[in-house]
Amino acid sequence: MKTENDKPIARQKRRSASQWAVAWRRFRRNKAGVAGLIIVLAVVFLGLFGDFFAPYPAFPNPHYLDPLYKGDVRKPPSATYPLGTDGIGSDVYSDILHGTKYALYVGVVVTIITMAIAITVGAIAGYFGGWVDNVLMRFTEVFLVFPSLLFILIFVRVFTLGAGVGTYFNFLGISVPVGLTIVVLVLAIFNWPGDARMIRGEFLRVRELEFVEAEKALGAGNRRIIFRHILPNILSSIIVVASLTIAYAILLEAAVSFLGFGDANTMTWGQILENNFNYMQTAWWAELFPGLAILITVFGFNLLGDGLSDALNPRLRD
């Protein structure tokens, strides 16, 4: 049979040209994106294993104040204390390492919850349209018009009142601080509306494409079209937004803690900033290095997000 097809040789080279392979090739060429990825991988590594590298244990283990017992309070960075000690005699380097897992916990869990709500609301609103869309979007806008930081502070304060000192709950063998989890939930509840609108927009765009009509004509139901056909088509946007949401959540938690509304028993980076704020003039290192940790981490996730956006966005594809 005659065909209008390309030669087999040309085809072999394109064999692996799936969407993800193409994206990865593009991503690799983006230096900023790769730098972001390296930072993120480093942060993830320290989040998982940082506790083992820390010279001193974390609160509530009493040995966390060992420098204090040696009289080493507010010592500048030195060979013994690479990033100095803080106002109550705790090793800043150890504190930052211990705090990494909390930063990741906040970033990842806030993002998972945010995305779960945003995808549900955005998908239903965007796919079904009409009055469903109207109701859901007005509801979303109610959340958007709240001065969110103020509400977050109030909610965190109200809900953490009951969480006692050093309360933890067990999740798959990992003890998770209750106070910080409340902060995470509150952040997620105020964080989803923007993402929901983005996902709704993507659904509005993709549902008009002809293949959706074609799938309908082949007997696909709504659920199948939403999850099997539209969602995979907007996965790239979701990944980009998720990586940016992680950065934003870490930053927001730091702000909440720095303002003194966070979980005082969990030494997140923001909490370290808050605890040492009064010693800024005599022990600047106890502010600078945790601040840098936040900066670098957030910067890393942002770079990664931008890199992914460039790599996955078909409109920019060359």
Next chain:
Amino acid sequence: MKENYMSETLLKIQDLRTYFFTEAGIVKAVDGVSFDIKKGETLGLVGESGSGKTVASLSVLRIVPKPGKTIEGTIEFKGENLLKNTEKEMQSIRGKEIAIIFQDPSSSLNPVYTVETQLRDVLSAHQKITKEEARKKIIELMNLVGIPEAETRMHEYPHQFSGGMKQRVAIARALALQPTLLFADEPTTALDVTIQAQVLDLLEDLKKKMGMSLVMITHDMGIIAKMTTRVVVMYAGNVCEIARTLDLYERPRHPYTASLLAAVPRLDRKKTLKIIPGNIPNLIEPPSGCRFHPRCEYATKKCEEEPPKLEEVEPDHFVACYEWKNLTLSGETGKSE
């Protein structure tokens, strides 16, 4: 008089009305359309863009996009009225009993899945099938529609296929479950001319092999002449003429059909192409009476007042025109003028 060699009706559409409820007003895209599709035939559905031919076919599958809605009529398929079916019942008919091929194959395939996945999806949607069985069936289907090297190409994504090959994939997908009725909505419009013929040949061939009925939706009178046995001519949401293809080309009865035929370029006719004056009317406030009357050179007072009904002017030849008796319209042969 020719005998009715294909008289068994597969699908019977009666007084179908599908309106679009837009903010600007109600667009009467399909307004009182009746025709039937016989078993094993190739029916042409012709008309200008916006004449309602696509909407009519989407109405049959009940996948008219919002804000469109079929508000009246019956669509009888294998003894049941499709318009009375539940959404679930329709889902089991779509793809399995009635399928459709769209105009642009590059947008009618999901870009994120390989061809294998897309074809397997259809196969597994209506029946239980193992991965291995599906694989065999997919290779068989791809061979059937003439895609070479099926075993390697099935792992490729739509963007790795050329336009014509993509349309073959789309055809394979539509035919995967051996539907009894296939709508082909301008299946070759988005393709190169050289590929068009191949795809049309393929459709004709498959139609014969599988014994299904085929509805060719097009504005191309050449395709109609080449492929169909019977034609339904639509204008502005109405049917204006139904006839056997040969009869229609030899002796069109409706002025609109005659104008369509006169607008086809021909080498053996030196006359300049006739242009149909004016545009297809606004379907929110369609013209009174016969919708074609503002553009019709034979229009009378009566045409403005009351819409004509389809009349059988000879066996199997229906026309909706008051003036058909008084007119001698030239057909494709161009002799009768």
